[in-house]
Amino acid sequence: MxxxxxxxxxxxxxxxxxxxxxxxxxxxxxxxxxxxxxxxxxxxxxxxxxxxxxxxxxxxxxxxxxxxxxxxxxxxxxxxxxxxxxxxxxxxxxxxxxxxxxxxxxxxxxxxxxxxxxxxxxxxxxxxxxxxxxxxxxxxxxxxxxxxxxxxxxxxxxxxxxxxxxxxxxxxxxxxxxxxxxxxxxxxxxxxxxxxxxxxxxxxxxxxxxxxxxxxxxxxxxxxxxxxxxxxxxxxxxxxxxxxxTKFVPGFELFTKGDRLFFSLPDATALTLSLYDVSGRQVAVLASGDFSTGTYEVTVPELRSGVYTAVMVSNRGTKTLNIVK
CATH class of the missing domain: 2.60.40.10 (Immunoglobulins)
Incomplete structure (x- = not known):
């Protein structure tokens, strides 16, 4: 010292x-x-x-x-x-x-x-x-x-x-x-x-x-x-x-419609979409692998009341979305 x-x-x-x-x-x-x-x-x-x-x-x-x-x-x-x-x-x-x-x-x-x-x-x-x-x-x-x-x-x-x-x-x-x-x-x-x-x-x-x-x-x-x-x-x-x-990439989005969760891709890419609770614990992997251009709906598991974060990571960048139950 x-x-x-x-x-x-x-x-x-x-x-x-x-x-x-x-x-x-x-x-x-x-x-x-x-x-x-x-x-x-x-x-x-x-x-x-x-x-x-x-x-x-x-x-x-x-x-x-x-x-x-x-x-x-x-x-x-x-x-x-x-x-x-x-x-x-x-x-x-x-x-x-x-x-x-x-x-x-x-x-x-x-x-x-x-x-x-x-x-x-x-x-x-x-x-x-x-x-x-x-x-x-x-x-x-x-x-x-x-x-x-x-x-x-x-x-x-x-x-x-x-x-x-x-x-x-x-x-x-x-x-x-x-x-x-x-x-x-x-x-x-x-x-x-x-x-x-x-x-x-x-x-x-x-x-x-x-x-x-x-x-x-x-x-x-x-x-x-x-x-x-x-x-x-x-x-x-x-x-x-x-x-x-976070870099803005047109068409690279993570969004909800009602209680449904979607992601969209402007071109083919590999990605991982995970769900975390407020403690930082990974609750689920919602999607993982190679995806072509388009919009995809993912299945969200049953969740208890609280705040969760969906995180999508790919070579296009990172997107996060808060989900409140």
Whole structure:
């Protein structure tokens, strides 16, 4: 863990040309009563405003971040504030000035942002449907990655402008909870040119009194064994189910008519159409194989009440459709 020795430092115990551009993951760890944490929280929020999509940020407040509390254990955080950058740089402490703290964290980000990533996170569809928070995305490999380092996909839900310290400091990326499994979902593809689809879900309870219009998604791929983050991305949740990055292909559609489910193809292609529940569990494979041009109706199994997601994946792209029963 990196140490800094300066009179103003304060802490409290508690690729290649073909590779993708990297968004650097910045995870800030605090406690509610820590007197030195507000400047770290403000610096991380300022980092996002300053660097935009170059960074993916969040603040974990011990005891207040739901299932994401496991991140304290994962990094063995024993002093706050601590900021982990891409899982490889740990800055512990803060300066008495927010600007100095920001510049310290930014130096760590700058050392990582120029390193190409071996993968992209694409076709993100992050939405809230009734009481279900749903995410679909594709991980596309530009280069080979190590299977022995156990690459995994992680996702957290953050909320904006939430009290994060007893002094009244608010965080714009306050971590609410983590998608299950909190230990991450394993990648099963490791070679350049391969891709894998992921479906994540979280069912809100009565105690989750969140403002649904202020929720953001942070999602990343990390080597679980070495802790190095390979890629990350941050997007805003929508109640409309707009898919970021999904390519529009005329005739490549997934739609319903009444209680019936259909898909259409503009030309012959191989595809897989699967159905997932809110927990991310695959309920059924509705269609799989090679299909010629045309429109097809698929049989949906009997479902209990709830929100489900139909996901169609082919070389034409990815389509998702919410189904509410």
């Amino acid at each position: 990196k140490k800094l020795y300066a009179t103003s430092l304060m802490m409290a115990l508690a690729g290649s040309a073909l590779a993708a551009q990297r968004s650097v993951l910045v995870e800030e760890f605090s406690t509610w009563t820590c007197p030195y944490c507000p400047n770290a929280i403000k610096a991380v929020d300022s980092l996002k405003k300053l660097m935009g999509d170059t960074v993916t940020v969040m603040s974990y407040i011990s005891g207040r971040c739901g299932g994401a509390q496991v991140r304290f254990t994962y990094y063995a955080v024993t002093a706050v504030p601590t900021v982990w950058i891409d899982g490889v740089i740990a800055d512990t402490g803060s300066y008495s000035d927010v600007g100095q703290t920001l510049n310290w964290y930014r130096a760590g980000v700058n050392s990582r942002k120029g390193i190409p990533s071996p993968l992209r996170i694409e076709n993100i569809n992050a939405r809230v449907v009734n009481d279900s928070v749903l995410v679909d995305c594709d991980v596309v490999l530009e280069q080979n990655i190590s299977s022995s380092n156990s690459p995994r996909l992680f996702g957290v839900i953050t909320e904006r402008h939430i009290p994060a310290n007893q002094d009244g400091t608010r965080a714009d990326f306050f971590t609410r909870t983590m998608f299950s499994p909190t230990s991450g979902t394993n990648l099963t593809v490791f070679n350049a040119g391969e891709q894998q689809h992921f479906h994540l879900g979280y069912k809100m309870t009565a105690s989750d009194t969140w403002n649904r219009d202020s929720l953001d998604l942070a999602i990343w791929v990390q080597y679980y064994n070495t802790k190095e983050v390979l890629q990350s991305k941050q997007v805003h949740f929508t109640n409309l189910g707009i898919a970021e990055g």
